[in-house]
Amino acid sequence: MAATSQHPLDPGTVSRLLSGRHDDPFSVLGPHRHGGATWVTAFDPGAEQMAAVVDGKEHPLPRIEGGLFSGQVPEERPYHLRGRGDGGQWEYDDAYRFGPVLTDLDEYLLGEGTHLRLWEALGAHVRVHQGAIGTHFAVWAPNARRVSVVGDFNAWDGRRHPMRRRGGTGVWEIFVPGVGEPHCYKYEIIGPHGELLPQKADPVGFGSQHPPETASVIRDIRGYGWKDGRWMQERANRHRRDAPISIYEVHLGSWKRVWAEGGRPLSYREAAVELVAYAKDMGFTHLEFLPLSEYPFDGSWGYQPVGLYAPTIRFGPPHEFRDLVDAAHQAGLGVLLDWVPAHFPTDAHGLARFDGTHLYEHSDPREGFHQDWNTLIYNFGRQEVANFLVANALYWLEEHHVDGLRVDAVASMLYRDYSRKAGEWIPNVHGGRENLEAIDFMRRMNATAYGRNPGIMTVAEESTAFPGVSAPVDAGGLGFGYKWNMGWMNDTLSYMSREPIHRKHHHHQMTFGLHYAFSENFVLPISHDEVVHGKGSMVGKMPGSWWEKCANLRAYYGFMWGHPGKKLLFMGCEFGQRGEWNHRAQIDWDAVAHGPEHRGIQRLVRDLNTLYRAEPALHARDSEPEGFQWIEGGDADNSILAWVRRGFENDPPCVVVCNFTPVERRDHRIGLPLPGRWIEVMNTDAAIYYGGNRGNQGGVLAEERGWMGQPFSAPMTLPPLSTLIFKLDR
The missing domain is CATH 2.60.40.10 (Immunoglobulins)
Known part of the structure; x- marks a missing residue:
C-alpha cells in the first residue's frame, strides 16, 4: 500500500x-x-x-x-x-x-408496499439535484450485500458507483451527475452469500436496448404535451356497459411492414398515422395491442415481458408510444394494452432471483413455476411485489393515457392447481385450490385503477366459471370491467367448423352461451389465439368450397355482431386472411388488393361496426337479459336461429335471423314482436360482400299472425349461409 x-x-x-x-x-x-x-x-x-x-x-x-x-x-x-x-x-x-433523493415518505410507502406512484421513486430519473443535472437510480434489492449501477458511462465497472442502502426498505439509490438519456445501464448485485449475480435490467426502467441486447436505457419521460384532453374528459362514457365497444386486436410487429427498408415493422409514429386511420375507417371503437412492455423474445409476442415499465424499443422510445396513444384519442379511438401480471420469464437479466433470493417469485416451484410456459409466478402475497404490479397498471394508465388493460391468463392466477397434477401444487390456508393472494391482488389492482382513473376499463382473459369476475369488488367480485367469453368462442367456432349437414346435431353450441350471457359483462373474442399454432385462419376453419367458406365466415360475423356482448377481432380476420397468422411477416394485405371476396368480408366488418354503433338495440343492453329474447332457438333441423335485440324504451328493436345451411329458404315465416315494416339493415349475402345478393328487397312487413311465440310474423327469404338483421321502421 x-x-x-x-x-x-x-x-x-x-x-x-x-x-x-x-x-x-x-x-x-x-x-x-x-x-x-x-x-x-x-x-x-x-x-x-x-x-x-x-x-x-x-x-x-x-x-x-x-x-x-x-x-x-x-x-x-x-x-x-x-x-x-x-x-x-x-x-x-x-x-x-450528493445526498439522498428519496424522501422519508417514499421510504415509508416503499416499506409498506403502498407507493402507488412507484415509478416516480424507483427506476432511472433524469433530474436536477443539488444544482447538478444527472440521473437518479433506485432499485429494490433487500437481500443484496451491495448494489452498483453499471453502464456505458462507467465502463460497466461495479466498483465505480456502488449505491446507498435506504434503511430497512431494501431500496438502494444513487444520483450520478452528468449522466442522462440515452445511456445504457444495469444493476450489478452481490447476493446475500457474497455471490456476484448476473447483471440485472432495471425492473422499473423506462427504456431498453433493442433485443437481443438486454440493458436498460435511461429515458426522460417528463414533459409530454398531450393533446387528448377532450377524449380524456369523455372516455368514461365510451366504456359503459351500454356503450358500443368493438375492439381491433393488433400485434404491432406484424400489422404492416416497410419492405423498402428490409421489412421492418411500422414505428409507433407511423402506426399513429396508418393504423389509427385504418381502425377508424373500419368502424372499430378501440385498438388493443398485444403486450408492448419490453420483452426479449420475439416469438413470445410480448407475453413473456422483462421490462414492465418500458414500452418496447422495437417501435420507438416512450414519447413516440405516447404519440400513438395521443393520435388514437384524437381520432376517437380508445387504446387497450394486453398486460401480463401472471408470470415472467427466467431470463438471467430479468426478475428471477433478482437479489440472489426468490424476491419476486415463490421459492417453491409448486407455487412459483409455470410448467406450461417455463415461467415464474409472482409472489402476490408479498406486499412489495403486489405494489410493483399495481403501480405498473397505474403507470400505463396515468403516464401513457392508456384507456384500459386486458389482463392475460387470469385463470392461471386464480387457481393454485392450474395445469398441475395432484402433488404438484400446494393448497391455500383453507385447503382449497383458489389462489387467495392472487385474488386479493386483482381486487386491489382493479379497485385502485378504477378509483384513481374512473374512465378506464379492465378486461379479464378468464376461461373458467369463476364467479363475479366483472362484478364490483365491494360486491365480492374481482372488479374487472369486462370478461372475455371464452366458452362462447370455443362453442361457436366448433359449430362453424362442421359441415352444415352435421350442424343440426350440434345446434346447442350456438345457443348454450345464452344460458350465461348475462352473468358477466362479456366481450366476444376472436383473438390471435384462434389463428395460430395450427388452428388455421378464420376463413380456413370454415367448411365447403371457397365461396361457401367466405359465406360461412360472413354469416358467423353477422351472428357475432348480432349476439349480446362487446366485440373483439384480431387483425387479418376482418378481411378473411387465408393463411394462419405469422408474427414474422405482415398480415396478407395482398389478399385485399387482389381478392374481391376479401374486400367483401372487409366491407362487411366495416358495415357491421357502423350498424352496431348506430343501433342502441345492438349494444345498449349487451350485458342485460332484458336486451335479448329468443324468437327461434330450437330449429336444429334447419340450423336456423332468430332473436330480438332491444335497447332502452325509445330505441327501435332489431331482429337477427341466421341460416347456417347452404339451402336458400324462401317464404320462411319468422315471428316478429311488433307490427310495421322491418327494414333489412344487414344481409351478409349482399353482392357488395361477395354474396349471392338474395334477400328481402329491403325489408318485410309484419303480419298480424302469431308465430314462434311472437304476436306478429312475416315470410322471409333466408339466403344460404347468411345472417340477416332487421330494424323496426318507426
Missing part, C-alpha cells in the same frame, strides 16, 4: 472499496470530516492522479492504492473531481458528494 500519513481509511475499508464489496460506500467516499478537517475520498480505477477542484483551484488527493485517492479540501465547499492518466485529463462531479 502506498504511504499517506493521515488518510482516514483503514486497510479493511480500502480492500472492500478496491474489490467493490463495500456495502456502505457513502460512509467512506465523498466528503467526510476527519481529525477536524474535511477529506474527500474518491475511487477512479482509470486515474493515476486525482484532485478535487474547489473554486477553480486544485487540491490534490493522494493515491492510497489502485484507483483510490483521499485528501483534504476546504471545508463545506462544492467541488468536482479532476483525474489524470494515460496522458489524458477528465473532470466530473463526484456522485458521492
Whole structure:
C-alpha cells in the first residue's frame, strides 16, 4: 500500500472499496470530516492522479492504492473531481458528494408496499439535484450485500458507483451527475452469500436496448404535451356497459411492414398515422395491442415481458408510444394494452432471483413455476411485489393515457392447481385450490385503477366459471370491467367448423352461451389465439368450397355482431386472411388488393361496426337479459336461429335471423314482436360482400299472425349461409 500519513481509511475499508464489496460506500467516499478537517475520498480505477477542484483551484488527493485517492479540501465547499492518466485529463462531479433523493415518505410507502406512484421513486430519473443535472437510480434489492449501477458511462465497472442502502426498505439509490438519456445501464448485485449475480435490467426502467441486447436505457419521460384532453374528459362514457365497444386486436410487429427498408415493422409514429386511420375507417371503437412492455423474445409476442415499465424499443422510445396513444384519442379511438401480471420469464437479466433470493417469485416451484410456459409466478402475497404490479397498471394508465388493460391468463392466477397434477401444487390456508393472494391482488389492482382513473376499463382473459369476475369488488367480485367469453368462442367456432349437414346435431353450441350471457359483462373474442399454432385462419376453419367458406365466415360475423356482448377481432380476420397468422411477416394485405371476396368480408366488418354503433338495440343492453329474447332457438333441423335485440324504451328493436345451411329458404315465416315494416339493415349475402345478393328487397312487413311465440310474423327469404338483421321502421 502506498504511504499517506493521515488518510482516514483503514486497510479493511480500502480492500472492500478496491474489490467493490463495500456495502456502505457513502460512509467512506465523498466528503467526510476527519481529525477536524474535511477529506474527500474518491475511487477512479482509470486515474493515476486525482484532485478535487474547489473554486477553480486544485487540491490534490493522494493515491492510497489502485484507483483510490483521499485528501483534504476546504471545508463545506462544492467541488468536482479532476483525474489524470494515460496522458489524458477528465473532470466530473463526484456522485458521492450528493445526498439522498428519496424522501422519508417514499421510504415509508416503499416499506409498506403502498407507493402507488412507484415509478416516480424507483427506476432511472433524469433530474436536477443539488444544482447538478444527472440521473437518479433506485432499485429494490433487500437481500443484496451491495448494489452498483453499471453502464456505458462507467465502463460497466461495479466498483465505480456502488449505491446507498435506504434503511430497512431494501431500496438502494444513487444520483450520478452528468449522466442522462440515452445511456445504457444495469444493476450489478452481490447476493446475500457474497455471490456476484448476473447483471440485472432495471425492473422499473423506462427504456431498453433493442433485443437481443438486454440493458436498460435511461429515458426522460417528463414533459409530454398531450393533446387528448377532450377524449380524456369523455372516455368514461365510451366504456359503459351500454356503450358500443368493438375492439381491433393488433400485434404491432406484424400489422404492416416497410419492405423498402428490409421489412421492418411500422414505428409507433407511423402506426399513429396508418393504423389509427385504418381502425377508424373500419368502424372499430378501440385498438388493443398485444403486450408492448419490453420483452426479449420475439416469438413470445410480448407475453413473456422483462421490462414492465418500458414500452418496447422495437417501435420507438416512450414519447413516440405516447404519440400513438395521443393520435388514437384524437381520432376517437380508445387504446387497450394486453398486460401480463401472471408470470415472467427466467431470463438471467430479468426478475428471477433478482437479489440472489426468490424476491419476486415463490421459492417453491409448486407455487412459483409455470410448467406450461417455463415461467415464474409472482409472489402476490408479498406486499412489495403486489405494489410493483399495481403501480405498473397505474403507470400505463396515468403516464401513457392508456384507456384500459386486458389482463392475460387470469385463470392461471386464480387457481393454485392450474395445469398441475395432484402433488404438484400446494393448497391455500383453507385447503382449497383458489389462489387467495392472487385474488386479493386483482381486487386491489382493479379497485385502485378504477378509483384513481374512473374512465378506464379492465378486461379479464378468464376461461373458467369463476364467479363475479366483472362484478364490483365491494360486491365480492374481482372488479374487472369486462370478461372475455371464452366458452362462447370455443362453442361457436366448433359449430362453424362442421359441415352444415352435421350442424343440426350440434345446434346447442350456438345457443348454450345464452344460458350465461348475462352473468358477466362479456366481450366476444376472436383473438390471435384462434389463428395460430395450427388452428388455421378464420376463413380456413370454415367448411365447403371457397365461396361457401367466405359465406360461412360472413354469416358467423353477422351472428357475432348480432349476439349480446362487446366485440373483439384480431387483425387479418376482418378481411378473411387465408393463411394462419405469422408474427414474422405482415398480415396478407395482398389478399385485399387482389381478392374481391376479401374486400367483401372487409366491407362487411366495416358495415357491421357502423350498424352496431348506430343501433342502441345492438349494444345498449349487451350485458342485460332484458336486451335479448329468443324468437327461434330450437330449429336444429334447419340450423336456423332468430332473436330480438332491444335497447332502452325509445330505441327501435332489431331482429337477427341466421341460416347456417347452404339451402336458400324462401317464404320462411319468422315471428316478429311488433307490427310495421322491418327494414333489412344487414344481409351478409349482399353482392357488395361477395354474396349471392338474395334477400328481402329491403325489408318485410309484419303480419298480424302469431308465430314462434311472437304476436306478429312475416315470410322471409333466408339466403344460404347468411345472417340477416332487421330494424323496426318507426
